[in-house]
Amino acid sequence: MTEEKLMEAVKHGDLKKASAIFDLYHKRMYNFFVKITLDRELGHDLTQNLFLRLIKYRGSYKEGMKFQSWFFQMARNVYADHFRKTKFMYSDFTDIERLGEYTHGNDEENEQTEREKLLYRSLGKLDEEDRELLVLSRFQKLKYEEISQVMDISVANVKVKVHRAIKKLRDNYFQLEKC
Amino acid sequence: MDEKKMKELMIDYIDGKLTGELKVFVAKHIEKNEQAKKEFDELKETMALLESDREFEPDNELKLGFLDNLEREMDLLEKGLDEMDKALEEDNVRVIGFKWNVPSQIAAAVAFVIVGILIGLQIANQNNNNEDLRAEMEQLKSVVIEKLQDEASASQRISGVNTSYGIKQPDKDIIAALVKAMHTDENTNVRLAALDALGQFTEDLEVREVLINSLEIQNDPIVQISLINLMVQLKETKAIAPLERIIQNDETLEMVKDEAHIGLFSLI
Numbered sequence: 339m340t341e342e343k344l345m346e347a348v349k350h351g352d353l354k355k356a357s358a359i360f361d362l363y364h365k366r367m368y369n370f371f372v373k374i375t376l377d378r379e380l381g382h383d384l385t386q387n388l389f390l391r392l393i394k395y396r397g398s399y400k401e402g403m404k405f406q407s408w409f410f411q412m413a414r415n416v417y418a419d420h421f422r423k424t425k426f427m428y429s430d431f432t433d434i435e436r437l438g439e440y441t442h443g444n445d446e447e448n449e450q451t452e453r454e455k456l457l458y459r460s461l462g463k464l465d466e467e468d469r470e471l472l473v474l475s476r477f478q479k480l481k482y483e484e485i486s487q488v489m490d491i492s493v494a495n496v497k498v499k500v501h502r503a504i505k506k507l508r509d510n511y512f513q514l515e516k517c
Numbered sequence: 518m519d520e521k522k523m524k525e526l527m528i529d530y531i532d533g534k535l536t537g538e539l540k541v542f543v544a545k546h547i548e549k550n551e552q553a554k555k556e557f558d559e560l561k562e563t564m565a566l567l568e569s570d571r572e573f574e575p576d577n578e579l580k581l582g583f584l585d586n587l588e589r590e591m592d593l594l595e596k597g598l599d600e601m602d603k604a605l606e607e608d609n610v611r612v613i614g615f616k617w618n619v620p621s622q623i624a625a626a627v628a629f630v631i632v633g634i635l636i637g638l639q640i641a642n643q644n645n646n647n648e649d650l651r652a653e654m655e656q657l658k659s660v661v662i663e664k665l666q667d668e669a670s671a672s673q674r675i676s677g678v679n680t681s682y683g684i685k686q687p688d689k690d691i692i693a694a695l696v697k698a699m700h701t702d703e704n705t706n707v708r709l710a711a712l713d714a715l716g717q718f719t720e721d722l723e724v725r726e727v728l729i730n731s732l733e734i735q736n737d738p739i740v741q742i743s744l745i746n747l748m749v750q751l752k753e754t755k756a757i758a759p760l761e762r763i764i765q766n767d768e769t770l771e772m773v774k775d776e777a778h779i780g781l782f783s784l785i
Binding site: 349350351353354356357360364365368369372373378381382385386387389390391393394395396397398401415419422423451453454456457460472476477498501504505507508511512 | 528562566569572574575576578580582584586591594736770
């Protein structure tokens with residue numbers, strides 16, 4: 339069953355099918371939120387909130403629409419609502435250094451490499467929109483056409499913005515490396 | 518070619534998106550130009566850095582929380598449907614109760630016979646008229662219900678809702694069909710039309726009860742907002758508690774919460 343069919347079933351009251359959507363998407367959406375907020379606890383809460391919204395507002399899914407685009411749009415709204423409520427747009431990123439050590443601090447496999455730290459710190463220095471564009475295009479591997487739908491901007495504009503974000507990331511990265 | 522355009526091309530080049538002559542052109546430019554080579558190396562390293570991203574594992578709490586929420590919503594949905602069934606059942610019980618109340622039935626039968634004997638022929642014509650009226654009403658009902666069940670066409674379903682305006686007295690089958698459309702139709706416009714149509718029966722306490730319960734069950738934010746506005750219009754104080762719960766509920770959309778706040782302010 340495709341994810342679109344699953345969502346249609348949920349929309350028509352077969353709520354159990356939401357579990358299958360959760361299994362398919364929870365890890366992905368959790369990573370989306372963690373990487374844009376650079377905060378694992380907040381990422382957890384926003385993911386929880388997103389799936390609640392999927393259940394509650396299942397009626398707003400338009401049949402025939404690509405589920406992934408619809409769901410990422412919803413995720414962006416959850417993120418925007420959260421920050422509108424808390425009145426500030428950025429997490430203070432105090433835990434970037436420990437982002438990869440969240441659950442098993444001493445586990446060798448989970449130990450965050452210097453490179454990862456550098457990546458997340460460089461991302462943390464970007465503004466919200468640039469970080470989101472890189473997360474969607476490079477981590478979540480969304481095509482420019484899909485990002486254009488999710489963010490409601492033209493495909494050409496997405497491309498220009500992603501390239502600009504890469505260049506800004508480059509500046510941050512080399513600046514941090516020199517430190 | 519200007520430097521800016523060249524940088525754009527370099528990113529496409531690193532991404533492997535260039536082909537043919539353009540690819541050769543960019544490769545040559547990087548090779549020949551020292552500044553371009555530095556730029557290229559830095560961009561390449563940055564893009565390689567992006568590959569160091571690791572997928573984090575959420576903890577089990579996420580799934581447990583989700584399953585809890587899912588169960589709650591399933592209960593709510595079931596409760597909503599149950600209440601609808603209960604309202605309809607109560608209607609039936611009332612009819613059946615009348616039927617099996619023997620003394621009333623005898624009295625009614627006798628009364629009918631007497632009245633029948635007394636005014637027999639005089640009302641024959643009127644009876645015919647009433648029959649016609651009832652048949653017309655039945656026909657209207659079946660048109661409304663049939664159109665509301667037309668899954669293929671939202672405009673047919675809206676037309677079904679509009680036909681229901683021809684029925685002056687609340688009818689349980691029509692009300693049930695309208696409530697179902699308001700809660701479950703996939704099209705927001707059909708839901709809104711059904712809500713408007715139900716709005717003409719707000720004098721009926723059962724309809725009003727169903728509308729109050731719908732505040733929390735409704736999962737289309739636009740319809741939810743219209744319901745809130747209707748409660749304000751009706752000055753329905755029984756909506757205060759559901760509105761408070763809507764505001765406290767984390768899963769409610771901000772725009773719905775805003776409307777609930779305004780509604781609450783008007784009702785208190």
